[in-house]
Amino acid sequence: MPVWLWNATVGIILLATTVRWRCKRIAHLPPGPTPFPIIGNILNVPREHLGREFADLTKTFGDVVHLSVLGQSTIVLGSQKAAYDLLDKRSANYSHRPASVMVPLVGYEWLFALMNDGQRWRQHRRAVHPTLTPDIVREYQPIQSKVARRFVRSILRSPQDLALHIRFTFAAIVMEVIYGIEIREAHDKYFKMVERMAEVGEAIVMPGRFPVEAFPALRYLPSWFPGGGFKNFAADAKRDISYIIDHLFETAKTAMVSDTSGSVVSRILGASEDEDAQLEGMCKEVAGTLYVGTCYTLTNATMEAFLLAMALYPQAQEKAQAELDAVVGTERLPEFSDRPSLPYIDALVQELLRWYPVTPIGVPHRVVADDEYNGYVIPGGATIFVNVWAILRDPDVYPDPEDFKPERFLNSRGEFDVGERDPAEILFGFGRRVCPGRHLAQATLFILCACVLAAFKIVRPVDEHGAPKEIKREATDANVISLVVSRSCRLSFIEVHLDRHPKVHRYTMQPRSSKLQQYLGLAQDD
DSSP: OOHHHHHHHHHHHHHHHHHHHHHHHHHTSOOOOOOBTTTBTGGGSOSSOHHHHHHHHHHHHOSEEEEEETTEEEEEEOSHHHHIIIIITTGGGSOBOOOOSHHHHTTOTTOTTTSOSSHHHHHHHHHHGGGSSHHHHHTTHHHHHHHHHHHHHHHHHOGGGHHHHHHHHHHHHHHHHHHOOOOOSTTOHHHHHHHHHHHHHHHHTSTTSOGGGTOGGGGGSOTTSTTOTHHHHHHHHHHHHHHHHHHHHHHHHHHTTTOSSOOHHHHHHHTOSSOOHHHHHHHHHHHHHHIIIIIHHHHHHHHHHHHHHHHHOHHHHHHHHHHHHHHTOSSSOOOGGGGGGOHHHHHHHHHHHHHSOSSTTOSOEEOSSOEEETTEEEOTTOEEEEOHHHHTTOTTTSSSTTSOOGGGGBOTTSOBOOTTOOHHHHHTOOGGGOOTTHHHHHHHHHHHHHHHHHHEEEEOOBOTTSOBOOOOOOBSSOOOOEEEEOTTSOEEEEOOOOOOOBOOOOOEEEEOOHHHHHHHHHSOOO
16 A cells, blocks of 8 residues: 555544534533534623523423533533532632633732632642631631721721721721731831732733733834833832832731731741741732732721611611620620621621622632533633522522521521531632631621620611612622633633622611710720
8 A cells, every 4th residue: 555545544434423422422422502613602701790681591400511612612511510610619620710811910910819729829838727726716716806896996987988987997908917027007018008909800801801812912012112001000100009019018927026916927937937038939929819819808898898788688688786785785896706696697707698699609719621421511711600699599498588588597496507508618718729818808897887886877878869779789890801812822702700899889887876986086096
């Protein structure tokens, strides 16, 4: 047989085998809407409410839905069981993150929340988890209580600045917990620093904000060329971020001398008796990640949702305040020591997490290698989303899911009891990617909600005639998905977990007790 004929025969056999394998693989992908040629399922991608529209796909195709966008696979998990089976039980294969062009350009590649599962990421995780265990978080309660009282006092003085007070309050708590740095006023330079960090973070995950995410070749354009303006933003952001994390870390090291609360930085550095440049570099990155990626953004938005829920559901507010009055009275603010006697407040916080999940489809995961689940192929490289919104609205688990009902987390004796229905288990992530700041976040929400409810009756905003305005559950950022080209030049969609901050209305914050006002007004500023 001539050589050319032999080569042609072998080539045909290999081609046929490859085609047959690919056809078989495609036939075994999870079900989903039929893709169009070339564009795939672009038209099936939700444009407004990700959770609700993905839930509609789940009702049609099942708990594991496959979408294809120009050949790139995306899997949407619509049940808690599917999420646990894959992201928890098989976390070694499901703990990578989708890539982003802007992340390294602005100098955020050190955010371990965005790192792939690897040696560096595991080192960061091992360092941070011992510093935020439930036992350690209890040691931060004096900081949380102190700042909570300042929060109430700030609302009394200027209720029109409610949104600013919320942002500053969480910044103050997280700054002191992580860095051991106390900030007292919104014009403090440290508050401006962390606001800048958050500003850059929100910008780089905003879908469509930077064309370079869709067209990576633009990164080679000079900054003065049309379409290259993102380089100026990235250069400024990288300079600012580098200065901020260096300055905060050096300040935290100085603060360690008088730090009695045991900040996260001091705990990490104190775990080693030797000065280690590598350890300090890792600690600096971990501290920045905890501020930008966990406690601050999540608890901030949830507190805004709390105000909305109290205005929309006054009966829940009244029940919470009746419990507070019975346990705490009306002449002081709640303490953490009151928490065992405040089951309704704990239930209210859990219902907040369920009723308004600020990450409706979570933070995306990426599959490392092909996997099989329930007879279907989960292709390597696919992006995985968990429909957190839909899971927390499963009517079989949470009856009347659209209603705000803290009572669902109380047992027949009125005791706080989440059982196997804990929203935090869904909201704070799965497997190796579970949020390390979840215990601090929940404790912070408890004391802030308790203090605000003890001090104020939260009423809907009024119009110019004094009539209550109609308000509804709405977010400041649209729930949209961004189509971007990855570094391998394959089109995919990533990053949809923009913080869904509820709109902060001009609520009427009516003080509930003149004695409590006097207590707050006369108390020495902590």
